Amino acid sequence: LTRFTEQLAHRLGPAARTINATALLNGVGPAHVSAAVRNDFTQSLTASLHSVFIGTMVVGVLAGLCSLLLKEKPLRTVSNVSAALSSEMGPVAAEGAQEAATAAHDRQAASRPARA
Numbered sequence: 001l002t003r004f005t006e007q008l009a010h011r012l013g014p015a016a017r018t019i020n021a022t023a024l025l026n027g028v029g030p031a032h033v034s035a036a037v038r039n040d041f042t043q044s045l046t047a048s049l050h051s052v053f054i055g056t057m058v059v060g061v062l063a064g065l066c067s068l069l070l071k072e073k074p075l076r077t078v079s080n081v082s083a084a085l086s087s088e089m090g091p092v093a094a095e096g097a098q099e100a101a102t103a104a105h106d107r108q109a110a111s112r113p114a115r116a
Contacts, residue, residue: 003051007044012037 008016015037024033024041033041 003048004044007047008041011040011044 004021005016008019008021012019019033019037019041021041024038025045
């Protein structure tokens with residue numbers, strides 16, 4: 001907003017103080033605004049937003065380049081709990097975890113109502 005008001009003051013001079021910029025931006029401005037003032041208003045808005053778009057584009061390009069530098073890491077095939085159990089207790093723990101998962105699945109299946 002500061003750049004816009006600076007641009008408007010630069011283009012229109014002291015007459016910029018009498019313009020209701022919010023009303024013109026919302027399209028409900030007075031109909032008696034001349035074409036020259038309307039053109040200066042549009043040019044001021046364009047000039048003030050240009051630097052915002054350029055800055056956003058630079059940030060977007062940098063983010064894209066940084067994403068290309070990321071190392072690809074394959075997805076895990078084992079959950080953290082299973083990996084911790086198997087590393088701490090060996091293959092016996094993995095078998096126990098499998099038995100516990102099977103028992104939990106059986107309990108879940110038994111608790112569901114039978115379909116007719």
